[in-house]
Amino acid sequence: MRLVTCAGATIAAAALAGCGGSSGHTWGGPPAPAADGTVSVEAFEAHRETVEEPWESSPALVAAEFVRLGERTAVNTSIETSSESEGSSPTVTITLDGLLDDSVRAERWVLELEPAGGDGFRLVSVRRTQRCQPDRGHEGFSAERCS
Secondary structure, rough: EEEEHHHHHHHHHHHOOOOOOOOOOOOOOOOOOOOOOEEHHHHHHHHHHHOOOOHHHOOOHHHHHHHHHHHHEEEEEEEEEEOOOOOOOEEEEEEEEEEEOOEEEEEEEEEEEOOOOOOOEEEEEEEEEEEOOOOOOOOOEEEOOOO
């Protein structure tokens, strides 16, 4: 398990933001989540198929690219990568806490990946949950909206 917090995630995100590659294609960011928190990965996978970028070889960097971490602002950011065993499909959890939002305090993104052949990884599923600001709804991570 690897945990990168604050400055490390910011540095990785800044490096990602500078990766333009030779393709000229850019990812616009994740679509809005469904009511249960699931987020479609189809458009991202179509994008990933059209580029050859260094981020494709790292589960954490694929997740950061999907979330557009280089464009996000949070007081604390953590990236945790886990897999049950060597060679198994990794799960990446990105938590953005201390968001500058009057309703949402934090977002948590759980991204499941699988090897895509070669050195790359593809997204299999994504789920986004959020924690509300005090007195703005639930204070645990949930797909339920904040008020």
